[in-house]
Amino acid sequence: MEFRQLQYFVRVARLQHVTKAAEELHVAQSAVSRQIHRLEEELGVNLFMQKGRNVQLTPVGQLFLKRAEAILDDLDRSVTEIHEFLDPEVGEIRLGFPHSLGFHLVPQVVAAFRKLHPNVKFKFRQGMYPSLIKDVADAEVDLAFISPHPEKNDLVTGEIVLTEELFAILPENHPLSQQESIELNQLKEETFVLFSSGYSLRPIVWEACLEAGFTPKIGFESEETDTIRGLVAAGMGVSLLPEMALYRTSSMMPAVVKVSAPHVARTIGIIRRSSEKLPLVVHMFHSFLLEYFKSQYTPR
Structure with a gap:
């Protein structure tokens, strides 16, 4: 099984169309079809079925898609971690927070951090209490502000900052x-x-x-x-x-x-996944937050 086969499979599955997938991948349609066929032969199953001009995942194809996406996501994170190891100043931080913190607190701390590290990028996700815990546990975000801070949770850990x-x-x-x-x-x-x-x-x-x-x-x-x-x-x-x-x-x-x-x-806390080492750029931001709330943060 080749990395390229997984890439082609996931793109076709998301678009439900071989030609559109080939256009996005900048390869010939025949190349995509050939790699999908080889993947199906290796697995011994049909991953797609025809539906008009489109294709649709079979039940086993839907199961395989989840695994293939997880593999590709893990690989992407590994590449990101390597880049951040070489230069954490150009990394990306995925930050979750509730709506009530979005007007003042989050912009304030992010602006203060970017004064020191202007090339670090952020991706934000707002959510309610249960979804924020799930987003952290599922690695959809790296860190999340949360209120109230959970007293005990096996999936996440963190600190009260405010x-x-x-x-x-x-x-x-x-x-x-x-x-x-x-x-x-x-x-x-x-x-x-x-x-x-x-x-x-x-x-x-x-x-x-x-x-x-x-x-x-x-x-x-x-x-x-x-x-x-x-x-x-x-x-x-x-x-x-x-x-x-x-x-x-x-x-x-x-x-x-x-x-x-x-x-x-x-209470307002910052949570992360339990028993998992943070990428360097996220660790840098996490350390900044702990120090910021001890010595710099003002409510207004």
């Missing part, structure tokens, strides 16, 4: 909006605007309300901090958000009040 307080947000005409601080149970009769299920801030707020002695009444749910802020500013309810989600980005901003009891906070 603990951030959550504040109550209220309509500006709310009776408590001018208070320096409030206790959370003072909002027990209010309608809450919360993140949708699956977002990590939702259980933090929910559990804080339970600790304060009440179950929050949910009036609206959203997937974005901007929407939650806007709904609260428009008088549709109250909520709790972390400080970095409260930077003024529009004319409609709610009142922000400190919560004195119970103390509500979230």
Whole structure:
């Protein structure tokens, strides 16, 4: 079995068309067909079946595609690691993060890092808590910011880099909006605007309300901090958000009040795959992050 056969097979499988695959590979169609035929003969199975002018994977072809892609991905990573070993200043970092960190924290740390290492490239992927852990475990990303930091997970490991307080947000005409601080149970009769299920801030707020002695009444749910802020500013309810989600980005901003009891906070961590050595450029960025949050990071 040859590397070229795997390349041709994967390209045909993705495009479902031999001629288009040959054009992308810059080789003759006959060369692609010949290599696919040899691969099928060696395996003793049919990997494709004809479907009009296109081709379609057989069930065994679908199984083989997963393995072939994994082999090619491993090879690509090996080549990348070699290049990074020779010069980590030109490597690439794949970074995951939740939406709530995308407006301020991620741009801030990446900009600071690129001042020192301007040729390093980044690929970003946003996701919710479970998908970020899966992306790291499946090697879809190298590192991920995550909140809250997982207490124990066999697939990933990491460090807490930041603990951030959550504040109550209220309509500006709310009776408590001018208070320096409030206790959370003072909002027990209010309608809450919360993140949708699956977002990590939702259980933090929910559990804080339970600790304060009440179950929050949910009036609206959203997937974005901007929407939650806007709904609260428009008088549709109250909520709790972390400080970095409260930077003024529009004319409609709610009142922000400190919560004195119970103390509500979230941890923010950086995770990586367990028991796996990081590529040099990723290790360099990881070390930078740990030092940055110890000595340089400011919330604003």
